C-alpha cells in the first residue's frame with residue numbers, strides 16, 4: 001500500500017513539476033497548490049505520503065525560516081531533493097501544544113541544540129510520511145536555554161541518510177500502524193536521543209537564539225502556529241471537494257436507479273423523484289457549492305495575510321485564525337456526515353467498495369481531528385467571540401467577518417418576520433448573537449464566582465460551542481448571500497443561471513433555518529404558520545432544483561478516474577460496472593475456492609456424520 005502510494009505520489013509530483021515549468025516557469029505557488037489538490041488526492045486512493053511534505057514542510061521552511069535557511073533547506077525541499085514532514089503531535093499530546101514534552105536544549109559551547117524525546121509519551125506520533133518516506137522533518141519542541149523554557153520552536157532535523165535511507169544514529173523512526181483509511185500515508189513515530197543539530201537548524205525568521213544563548217522573542221508568539229492555519233484553509237477546500245465528489249456519485253446514481261412507483265400502476269421512477277431522496281441528495285450538492293465559495297474566499301484571505309506576515313505585519317492574523325478554524329470545523333463535520341448521508345442514499349450498493357463512497361468518507365473524516373480537533377477549535381472560536389463581545393460592549397469596531405455581531409447587538413428586538421432571504425439570514429445571525437451574549441454572561445458569572453478564566457471556559461464550553469457553530473453558519477450563509485445577490489458580476493450571469501443560484505440560496509437558508517430552529521426560537525418569535533410556509537418553500541425548491549441536479553454536479557467537473565465509482569460514472573452504466581467490479585474480485589478467479597476442501601467440506605461432512613450418528 002505504502003509503496004504504491006509513494007510511486008503514484010512521485011509520478012504526480014513529476015507531472016505537476018513539468019506542468020509548472022511549462023505554464024508558470026519560476027513561479028512557486030501553483031505547484032504546491034496543485035499537489036495538495038483534491039485531484040491528486042483522489043488519484044492516490046490510499047492517501048498521498050507527500051502531502052505533509054508539500055503542505056507543511058516546504059511552507060514552514062519558507063515562512064518560518066530566514067532567507068539563508070530557505071536557501072539551505074527550503075530550496076532543496078521545494079525541489080523535492082529532500083522529503084520532510086511536520087512532526088508536532090506526540091503520543092501523549094496533540095491539542096495542548098504547551099504540553100508537548102519533546103525538548104531542545106541549547107548548548108552554547110558547541111552552538112548546537114540537543115534534541116530529546118525523554119519519555120514514551122513524548123515520541124512524535126502521527127506525522128504524515130514520517131514512517132518510511134521522509135528523510136527530514138520539522139521537529140517541534142519546547143526550547144530550553146539554561147534549563148529555562150522559552151516556548152515552542154521548530155528545528156530542521158535529518159532523520160535518514162540521504163544515500164541509503166537508513167535512520168541516523170540517535171533516531172528511532174517507524175510506522176504507527178494500520179488506520180481506518182489513508183494507509184498509504186505511512187504516518188510515523190519518531191524518538192530522538194541526544195540528537196545534536198547546529199544552532200542554525202532552528203527556524204529563526206520570527207524568534208532567534210543567538211550564539212551566546214540570548215533569546216530574541218517573536219513579536220507575536222502565535223506566528224509559530226501559522227503552518228497550521230494554512231492546512232486549516234486547505235481542509236476547508238479539500239473537504240468541500242470530497243463532499244462534492246460524493247454528491248456527484250449519489251446524484252448520478254439517483255437518476256439511474258429506479259424503485260417503487262409513486263403513483264399506483266405507474267412505472268418505477270428514478271429514485272431522485274422521491275421527495276425524501278431529494279432531501280438527502282440536493283442539500284448536499286448545495287452545501288458543497290456554498291463551502292467551495294467560502295473556502296475560496298478564505299484562501300484569498302490566507303494569501304494576503306501570508307504576504308503580510310512575511311513582511312512582519314501580523315495585524316490580520318487573528319481574523320484569519322478565527323475564520324480558518326471555523327471553516328475547517330464546518331467543512332470537515334458537514335462533509336463527513338454529508339458523505340455518510342449520501343452513502344445511505346445509494347442503498348445497499350453504497351456500501352460496496354466499487355462505489356468509492358467508503359474511501360471518500362475515510363479521506364474526509366480524519367479532518368475532523370487533524371489540524372486541530374473540531375471541538376477544541378469550536379472552543380477557540382468561542383473564546384474569540386467572547387473577546388469580540390467585550391469589544392461590542394465597549395463600543396469598538398469589530399473585524400469585518402464579525403461586523404454583523406455589532407449590527408445585531410444594536411437591535412432591541414427582531415424585526416417583523418417576512419420570510420425573505422434577508423430575514424432568514426438575519427434570523428441565523430440574530431440567534432448567533434443571542435448565543436454569544438448568553439455564553440458571555442455564563443462565562444462572566446463563573447469568573448465572578450471565583451472560577452479561573454480557563455475553568456470558566458471549560459464550564460461554559462457547551463454555550464461557547466453553540467455560539468461558535470452559529471457564527472460559522474452566519475459567516476457561510478452571509479458569504480453565499482453576498483455572492484448570489486450582491487456580487488458585482490451578477491449581471492454577467494444569464495437569468496436562467498441566476499435563477500439556479502437563487503434556488504440554491506433559498507435551499508441553503510431554509511435548510512440552515514430548520515437545522516437550527518431550536519436555537520432560533522430561543523431568541524425570535526415565529527408562528528406555526530410562518531414555519532409551515534417555510535416547509536412548503538423547502539418542498540418547492542427541492543422540486544425546482546431537481547431538474548438541475550445532474551447539471552450542477554457535472555459542473556463540478558470530476559472525471560471518472562477521480563470519482564473511481566461504479567455508481568457515479570458519467571455514462572451511467574451502473575449495473576454493468578458493478579458486475580465488472582464484482583467479477584474482478586479474487587474469489588471469482590476460481591469456481592471452487594481453496595477453503596472448500598480445507599474447511600467447509602470437512603465442517604459440513606462432520607455435521608452430516610453427527611446427524612447420521614444421532615439418528616442411529
Ligand SMILES: CC(C)(COP(=O)(O)OP(=O)(O)OC[C@H]1O[C@@H](n2cnc3c(N)ncnc32)[C@H](O)[C@@H]1OP(=O)(O)O)[C@@H](O)C(=O)NCCC(=O)NCCSC(=O)CCCC(=O)O
Nearest residue numbers: 088094095097128222225228229317321370371372376380
Ligand atoms: C488549541 C490551540 C488553538 C490552543 O492554543 P494555546 O497556545 O493553548 O492558546 P490559547 O490560550 O487558546 O490562545 C492563545 C492566543 O493565541 C491565539 N491563537 C491560537 N492559535 C492561533 C493561530 N493558529 N494563529 C493565530 N493565533 C492563534 C488565540 O486566539 C489566543 O489569542 P489571544 O491571546 O487571546 O489574543 C492550539 O494549541 C492548537 O492549535 N492546537 C491544535 C494542534 C494542531 O492543530 N495540530 C496540528 C498538527 S499537524 C497535522 O495535524 C497535519 C495533518 C495534515 C494532513 O494529514 O493532511
Ligand SMILES: Cc1cc2nc3c(=O)[nH]c(=O)nc-3n(C[C@H](O)[C@H](O)[C@H](O)COP(=O)(O)OP(=O)(O)OC[C@H]3O[C@@H](n4cnc5c(N)ncnc54)[C@H](O)[C@@H]3O)c2cc1C
Nearest residue numbers: 086087088089093094095126127128366369370371372375
Ligand atoms: C490522519 C491524521 C494525520 C495526522 N497528521 C499529522 C501530522 O502530519 N503532523 C502532526 O504533528 N500531527 C498529525 N496528526 C495529529 C493531529 O494533529 C492530532 O490528532 C490532533 O491535533 C488532535 O490531537 P489529539 O489526537 O491529541 O486529540 P486529543 O486532544 O487527545 O483529543 C481527544 C478528545 O479530547 C478532547 N479535548 C482535548 N483537549 C480539550 C480541551 N482543551 N477542551 C475540551 N476538550 C478537549 C477533544 O475534543 C477530543 O474529544 C494527524 C492525525 C491524523 C488522524
